[in-house]
Amino acid sequence: MTDAHHLFSTYSSCVDNLKVEIADGTLSPVASKGSIHISESITLNPVLHVPNLSCNLLSISQLTKKSNCSDLSLGKTIGSAKEREGLYYFNKTDVLGQCPPTVCNYASYPKDNELLLWHKRMGHPSFQYLKHLLLSLCSNKTLLDFQCEVCELAKHHWASFPKSKYKPLIPFTLIHSGLWGPSRTPNRTHKKWFITFIDDHTRLCWVYLLTNKTEVRSIFMNFHSMIQTQFHTKIQTLRTDNGTEYF
Ligand SMILES: [Zn+2]
Structure with missing residues (x-):
């Protein structure tokens, strides 16, 4: 998804009235769909043009599934990005010419999903504990990145009831x-x-x-x-x- 209209090499206006939810919770309309060449070997398709976005977003899982970008047969690297605070940043000289750094979302990395699945299967133990059992799934991760909604909610305290001023002085009041x-x-x-x-x-x-x-x-x-x-x-x-x- 991008807000940069000029990056598209093909562009068709979107008739589906698609909307995406952005970080502040509001829905932003999708203006169009198209394809973008980010390097000689990588073409992203489909890319959504969302005018209200403030940065470019790229799903790694979408990229590996849809775009034929992992050149496994030759085994050569066709692109690289630096990871910073949970997001991948493409170097702007590598791709996209002079546009701002492209930010990639890695939340759907399969090992993360698997770790969360085991966390749920085992009755929501702490991720520190899971690390001892499933080291292979935890490599190169700061465990603080993982958040389980159920665990967060379970740790919430009930708000206490306000003290009632009423005191019954006789039985059956x-x-x-x-x-x-x-x-x-x-x-x-x-x-x-x-x-x-x-x-x-x-x-x-x-x-x-x-x-x-x-x-x-x-x-x-x-x-x-x-x-x-x-x-x-x-x-x-x-x-x-x-x-x-x-x-
Ligand atoms: Zn949990």
């Missing part, structure tokens, strides 16, 4: 309720669920076992009646997780 289940193994009476009612003031907890979720309504009605008849009071607030079983 506030009842917390939650339903749990189904358990894989039913108990001896074939129950797979339980529901709890916890009084916020006394912390007393009532637990009822259920065969089916649909019993929540009748169990709550019984609990509600029990509070009225046995304690001569009423539940003022029932707090739940808004689960549909309470509707």
Whole structure:
């Protein structure tokens, strides 16, 4: 992908309304597709002309797959680029005449994908640990380059709940309720669920076992009646997780 219109040797306007997402998250329209000669032996095709790009981007995997650029039969080098901070920079005297350095993306290098795959298969161990096991996949890499989205998210802390000013001073002002289940193994009476009612003031907890979720309504009605008849009071607030079983 490039923003430099003048580099193209063939150029056809793009009818597909293609858009690419650039680094700031916005979508940029693709103006056209074409081919670019970057050296005597390498022609890139297709190259997208994206006017909003601020540098040229080249996918190494795309290059090796689509362009017939790795001359394996002769074994000779047909191009070189220096790696700096995870990107390859072509020397501007080598290719593209006087244009700015071409930046190549190496994120889809097969060994990186394989290392990430093993990281996932083995239950997300640290990359330092993986290096001991899979040294061949880690060579020439700074392990800090690897980032696993799942690991990043798993290390996030939950934001704490704000402290509530409300303090119930008498029983049954506030009842917390939650339903749990189904358990894989039913108990001896074939129950797979339980529901709890916890009084916020006394912390007393009532637990009822259920065969089916649909019993929540009748169990709550019984609990509600029990509070009225046995304690001569009423539940003022029932707090739940808004689960549909309470509707
Ligand atoms: Zn991970």
